[in-house]
Amino acid sequence: MTADHDTNSSPTPEAHLSEALISLSSLRHNLACIRAVSGPECRIMGVVKANAYGHGAPEVTATLESAGVRDFGVANVQEAIELRSAHRFLHDSRILAFAAPLPQHLELYLRHGVEMTVCDLDTVEAAEAVASASGGRIRVQVKVDTGMGRIGVACEDAIQLMEAIDRSPNLELCGVYTHFAEGHEPNGFTALQLERFLQVTGAYELKSGRRVPRHAASSGAIVSKPESRLDMVRPGILLYGCHPVDSRPTALPVRPVMQFRSRVMFVKEVASGTSISYNRTWSAPGPRRVATVAAGYADGFHRSLSNRSGIFIAGKPYPQVGTVTMDQIMVDLGDDRSVRAGDTAVLFGWDGFSAGEQAILAGTISYELLCSVSKRVQRVFV
Numbered sequence: 260m261t262a263d264h265d266t267n268s269s270p271t272p273e274a275h276l277s278e279a280l281i282s283l284s285s286l287r288h289n290l291a292c293i294r295a296v297s298g299p300e301c302r303i304m305g306v307v308k309a310n311a312y313g314h315g316a317p318e319v320t321a322t323l324e325s326a327g328v329r330d331f332g333v334a335n336v337q338e339a340i341e342l343r344s345a346h347r348f349l350h351d352s353r354i355l356a357f358a359a360p361l362p363q364h365l366e367l368y369l370r371h372g373v374e375m376t377v378c379d380l381d382t383v384e385a386a387e388a389v390a391s392a393s394g395g396r397i398r399v400q401v402k403v404d405t406g407m408g409r410i411g412v413a414c415e416d417a418i419q420l421m422e423a424i425d426r427s428p429n430l431e432l433c434g435v436y437t438h439f440a441e442g443h444e445p446n447g448f449t450a451l452q453l454e455r456f457l458q459v460t461g462a463y464e465l466k467s468g469r470r471v472p473r474h475a476a477s478s479g480a481i482v483s484k485p486e487s488r489l490d491m492v493r494p495g496i497l498l499y500g501c502h503p504v505d506s507r508p509t510a511l512p513v514r515p516v517m518q519f520r521s522r523v524m525f526v527k528e529v530a531s532g533t534s535i536s537y538n539r540t541w542s543a544p545g546p547r548r549v550a551t552v553a554a555g556y557a558d559g560f561h562r563s564l565s566n567r568s569g570i571f572i573a574g575k576p577y578p579q580v581g582t583v584t585m586d587q588i589m590v591d592l593g594d595d596r597s598v599r600a601g602d603t604a605v606l607f608g609w610d611g612f613s614a615g616e617q618a619i620l621a622g623t624i625s626y627e628l629l630c631s632v633s634k635r636v637q638r639v640f641v
Contacts, residue, residue: 518608536581
């Protein structure tokens with residue numbers, strides 16, 4: 260997979276053994292693709308939790324903001340605080356923390372200007388007390404559990420909860436949302452969840468005479484179920500250039516934002532029968548040249564990829580051999596004598612195997628591979 264990226268123009272200190280190149284132009288391209296299908300009236304919440312899926316939350320947030328995004332989603336209030344300390348938001352930008360708050364964290368939402376997810380009456384009463392005592396106001400959004408079964412208020416209790424917020428002078432109801440369990444599947448359970456959600460929001464609007472912004476669609480449903488886009492969508496994996504289901508790419512022409520690469524550290528010649536790495540899971544079927552690359556499972560190259568995947572060196576694929584170790588992997592070069600110590604090895608990205616292709620081989624999903632790229636892998640923004 261290739262794209263137009265000038266990585267040579269970006270300074271790359273020689274000390275970096277493993278790097279994650281982050282293409283901000285691809286991020287902007289992916290946002291434009293999502294806007295094109297969502298329509299001009301639909302707001303976009305950039306999901307930047309888990310350090311923007313491993314891509315660098317402050318830099319990703321700044322790029323999305325410069326492209327007009329004003330809503331951002333993080334996992335919890337701790338992530339929100341960290342992001343606020345690392346990035347100076349525009350005055351009209353908002354952060355929603357998806358997790359249900361603990362009582363001891365309520366004051367943090369007020370102090371740091373973070374929108375709170377509310378799922379029960381106890382939280383409403385406690386949050387109102389905290390906000391009233393300080394003379395402040397907390398913006399809240401109600402999460403409705405329509406079938407995900409994780410957090411959220413039950414559908415039959417949702418209107419009562421929203422009315423309680425409306426009666427609380429120091430709380431502002433600024434959104435209501437749900438989450439699909441299988442959003443990439445447009446019919447069946449997704450359709451049922453959407454129906455339940457629209458029944459709740461419709462009944463609230465009828466009873467209260469007001470409407471608050473509604474959102475339900477994350478990446479899968481943005482593409483598969485247009486009627487679920489409502490007032491706002493929450494793209495995550497699509498922003499980063501991967502697809503909700505790795506084995507079934509969507510028609511949206513998104514581009515990978517991350518290229519995970521490392522360096523060849525050592526090249527050796529081995530005789531036939533020589534075993535490689537822990538537990539001797541691979542032995543050379545003949546005389547071979549074997550390269551050692553300076554990345555392992557502590558960097559984000561999963562151990563489950565052992566003897567199942569490959570990497571690209573100088574644009575050519577080579578099989579990974581032996582058990583993936585914490586800090587290094589080995590590669591079978593065959594009789595290729597062109598590879599040298601210091602050469603760049605692409606583990607996944609726009610040149611070589613995609614994160615989705617590697618995820619399939621690892622028995623996981625691209626979300627996990629991206630989030631697994633660890634802190635010791637230097638992020639280089641290009």
